Amino acid sequence: MRAWVVRAGENGERERAALQDGVLVVGWDRLKMGDLADTSTRDDIRAAVAAAYPDEGPYTVGNWTGQLYRFVHEIQRGDLVVLPLKSLLVAIGRVTGDYEYRADATEGLRHVRRVEWLVTDLDRQSIQSDLLDSMGSLLTVFELSRFGAAERVAALAEGRPDPGRPDADDFAATLTEPTKLYEEVRRRSADEPLTLSIRDFLAVWGVQRRYPAATEQIKSDLAARGLVTVPPFTEGTLDSRIAVLAGGAEPDESGTSAVTRLSGSSDLPEGVQNAAHAASRLPEEEAETQTVAYRVSNLDSANRMPESVRVGDDLGTATTIMVLRGYSQLPVLDEDGRLRGVVSWESIGRARMADTHADLQAATVRGQEADRSDDLLDWVGTIQQSGYVVVRDHDHKVCGLITASDLTIQFGTRVRPFVLVEEIEQRLRRVVDRCIPLDRIRAVVPKGRAAKVHSAANLTFGAYGHLLKDPENWVALGWGIDQQYFLAALEECRNFRNSLMHFSPDPITDDQLLPAQGLLELLRSLDPHT
Known part of the structure; x- marks a missing residue:
């Protein structure tokens, strides 16, 4: 079972007909019955769309083709479908029929599929924000495939609460106020720091975005309790994870802080060690200087390890990856994950001009490298000019890659x-x-x-x-x-x-x-x- 969204027009003009007639309905009325009912492939639909809308360019034709193919062929009987209503309510139904073309229907109501509406007045507030965000696409027909959507839509259709994403941090949801966060950090042993997403961390203070006023309040509260977040909660995306450490706790009998003890331990998980090691190197004024800005780390791609090749790999490995993934360049890393250069189609071409048997080393050139804490605006010109910048973490290991598309x-x-x-x-x-x-x-x-x-x-x-x-x-x-x-x-x-x-x-x-x-x-x- 899959879950889909099928909208009823840009301004909800098909809502009443959809709910009253028990149908999913899409536009594209220049397409006639034979244009869609007799199609079996995307190419068939693409040809029909291009013929019906000859003034549209390749992008639009391809986009419409994908939506219509989903509506005609991919949606199956028994699948669930969500219809967001202009009243800010939501309807949920179960697909009961195949694609039909109603030649005698009013214009705009001819391409349909039968559906049994299970609920037509679901309040959006009963849908958790991550699933609601997934419903926000401007497309007419698209699948809800993330965050366990199908099972959650089924629960809502049965009148049960939205169970939330399968990978949700249930524990973080119990930290409903700053005092509970402080108590949890204090309760934990030194080798078990509290880790959670920045999104869940902000929710402790009842905020969703890092506005300056909210950020200053959180920083002040942390400083008053002797706590520090690593990496700073002002860096990274909302889904990046941080550790909350008791940075101000007094030394133990050995004369060392909890942060130093954690950073020097080899028996702990790598993530805990990295967090503690980073905290041990924070400058004294860090609490005062970290500000909310367009950091490099605020982009998802800066926190997603890019595909790469290693020093000593074959050049054929690099070109194979680049062709398969449609990449223009690949980072070349050493055994420790640090950048040793970049190989690109341009650098390969230049190397092969000098030597037709050039290897990866010959085709590797110096790469642009930004720290994840850098101001993103400082790198915009470089990215526009070269097309990319490789991102490194505080240990100078590659952790992401930003392109002009990003x-x-x-x-x-x-x-x-x-x-x-x-x-x-x-x-x-x-x-x-x-x-x-x-x-x-x-x-x-x-x-x-x-x-x-x-x-x-x-x-x-x-x-x-x-x-x-x-x-x-x-x-x-x-x-x-x-x-x-x-x-x-x-x-x-x-x-x-x-x-x-x-x-x-x-x-x-x-x-x-x-x-x-x-x-x-x-x-x-x-x-x-x-």
Whole structure:
């Protein structure tokens, strides 16, 4: 059994038909019955999509082909399907039929599969954030394959609580406040440090992202208790693991600290030794100097050991890996895991020009190498120019590799929330300027500033809420929607916008974007021609 998401249109336009008729339904109406019902391969569907949509490029055709192939062939009877609703509820069903084309149905409702809806009013709050985030793709048809999704969706469909990801840290969930964290570190013996993910560590303080204010509070709390995190909790991704050590505990009878004893022990797990060894080398001012920034370690790829070759390997081994994985370069490591250079298609070509029998050593060139604690922005130019940078840990061992593609994903993810909020503001400005007289717009700002207000563009985001609370202004918009729900959504978006203005190295999740996305979709529906 597998679990899928099949959306009902960008703005939920097919939701009612899907729920009332007991079907999964997708668009792509230019494709007729024979285009899909008679297909057996991806190439068949790709040809049909390309013929039906001749103005689309290869990327779009390939993307649509994958979604339609999943809908027609990969989804099986008995699979579970999730339908996120625009009401912010969720429907879950079980697939009962094969692909059908309904030629007589209304346009937009012709490509369907039968489904038995098991629940149609599941509150999103009952779904844990990791699974909810997985449902946030903008694709119409995609599989939920991570974090034990199928079993969890089945539990939700039966009215049971979301059991959470199979690899979840159940113990970390019991650390519900800082005092419990302190007590747990104190309870443990010196050779059994507490380790947990940064995500779970932040949850102890009730926060999800590393905003400066939250980070300063956590650092202050740790310092007051004589604790240290290794690596610093300001480095790495939210899923990176850290150890919490009693760095300030007094020396024992031998005159050594717990950190020094741990770092010098050979009988402990490697992860514990590494954590203690790193803590023993922290500078005195570390607690004061570690800040939240765009660290190299904030990228997932910086914490994922790259494929590599070793000094002395055959050049054919390197080229085979590069072709199989589609890599442009590979790190060349010594027996201790430290960087000795990089082999790339360019370096291979240059070596072979000089000697057609050139080996790996001849094709190895000096590689760009960044420390995981470095400021990522300092390396952007290098990555753009060379296409990559190898990442090393505090022991100078390779621990990751960042490419230009990783940068595109990182900063593209960061731009998206700002673009979304900007469109919301632009749409509010246009409708307010069009429907509400300037004198009433000026009435919501302090009298000393009123003369400087020439249009809605001069209003702060928060001022729109005050403006639209007024019954006369609300009626002027001519919107047939609930005023209180809209104002509540506007206030939630204002808070979201304000949070964007506070720096954090952690990305906004799809779940955190939902309120703003919902408001934007509502504004688009109310004023579709702007």
